[in-house]
Amino acid sequence: MGILNIDEPRKSLANVKVGQNVRIFNFVNAYGCSIDDNSKIGAFVEIQKGASVGKNCKISSHTFICEGVHIEDNCFIGHGVMFTNDLFPRATNPDGSQQTDADWHMQETFVKKGASIGSNATILCGITIGENALIGAGAMVTKDIPANAVAAGNPAKIIKYLK
Numbered sequence: 001m002g003i004l005n006i007d008e009p010r011k012s013l014a015n016v017k018v019g020q021n022v023r024i025f026n027f028v029n030a031y032g033c034s035i036d037d038n039s040k041i042g043a044f045v046e047i048q049k050g051a052s053v054g055k056n057c058k059i060s061s062h063t064f065i066c067e068g069v070h071i072e073d074n075c076f077i078g079h080g081v082m083f084t085n086d087l088f089p090r091a092t093n094p095d096g097s098q099q100t101d102a103d104w105h106m107q108e109t110f111v112k113k114g115a116s117i118g119s120n121a122t123i124l125c126g127i128t129i130g131e132n133a134l135i136g137a138g139a140m141v142t143k144d145i146p147a148n149a150v151a152a153g154n155p156a157k158i159i160k161y162l163k
Contacts, residue, residue, distance in 0.1 A: 015031055015032050016030045016031065016033055016034070016035065017034035017035070018034075018035050019034075019035060019036040019037035019039070019055065020037045020038070021037060021038045022035050022036075022037065022038070022039050022040075022041070023039075023040045023041070024040075024041045025040075025041065025043040025061075026043050027043050027044050028041050028043065028044070028045050028047070029045070029047070030046070030047040031047075031048065031049055032048070032049025032050060033047045033048060033049060033050065033051040033052060033053070033065075034052045034053065035047070035052075035053045036052075036053060036054050036055040036057075036073070037055045037056070038055055038056045039053050039054070039055065039059070040058050041053070041059045042058075042059060042060045042061035042062075042079075043061045043062075044061050045059055045060075045061065045062070045063045045064075046063075046064050046065065046066075047059075047065045048065065048066045048067045049067055050068055051065045051066065051067060051068065051069045051070070051071075052069075052070045053065070053071045053075075054072045054073035054074070054075065054113070055074070056073055056074045057071055057073070057075045057076070057077070058075075058076050058077070059077045060076075060078050060079040060080075060081070060119070061079050061080075062080040063077055063078075063079065063080060063081045063082075064081070064082050064083060065077075065083055066083050066084065066085045067085055067106055068085040068106045068107060068109060068125065069083045069085070069108070069109045069111070069123075070108065070109070070110050070111070071111040072110070072111060072112050072113040072114075073113050073114075074113055074114045075111050075113070075114065075115050075116065075117075076115075076116040077116075077117050078116075078117055078118045078119035078120070078121065078137065079119040080119055080120045081117050081118075081119065081120070081122075081123065082121075082123070083109055083123045083125070084109075084122070084123065084124050084125045085106045085107055085108075085109070085125045086104050086105070086107065086125065087107065087124065087125060087126065089104070090104075106125075107125035108125070108126070109123060109124075109125050109126065109127055109129075110128040110129070111123075111128075111129045112128065112129060112130050112131040112132075112133070112147065113131050113132070114131050114132040115129045115130065115132060115133045115134070115135070116133075116134050117135040118134075118135055118136050118137030118138070118139065119137045119138070120137055120138045121135050121136070121138060121139045121140070121141060121156075122140050122141065123135075123141045124140075124141060124142050127141060127142070127143060127144050127145070128144050128145075129141065129145045130144070130145055130146045130147030130148065131148070132147060132148050132162060133145045133146065133147060133148060133149045133150070134150045134151070134162065135152070135156065136150070136151065136153070136156070136159075138152075138154070139151060139152050139153060139154065139156040140153075140154040140155050140156055141155075141156045142155045142156065143155075143156075145158070146158070148161050148163075149161055149162075150162060
């Protein structure tokens with residue numbers, strides 16, 4: 001099935017903090033991040049430095065978790081979910097010189113405990129998705145979503161609250 005045995009980590013996971021009973025499928029690119037106990041990371045996921053995945057999470061295939069994204073315990077992230085960490089990305093500075101790490105400002109994003117994000121959602125940086133919130137498939141999340149809210153659309157709007 002192509003699952004990484006955490007007792008024999010690959011070189012590409014050498015600088016990743018991995019908890020107990022974590023399942024990581026083939027073709028995952030993870031570096032400088034943390035993945036806590038009992039979480040499952042699907043194929044073709046990228047998790048960048050400084051990102052964190054809590055306990056008991058399921059990260060579905062083809063998802064991109066960039067630097068500054070913090071996913072708390074018991075979260076579900078659907079297939080192809082894209083997180084961002086820069087609202088105004090540029091390749092070059094006004095003088096034409098190529099930008100470096102010093103030329104941009106990373107903005108953190110927080111996905112609180114028990115939240116679920118549907119497939120192909122895009123999550124803009126600098127926001128918080130509240131506890132047990134549910135984000136619909138294909139949503140474009142541009143602002144904070146409160147706890148227990150169901151949000152969908154482009155831009156995502158709250159359509160109801162869970163009881």
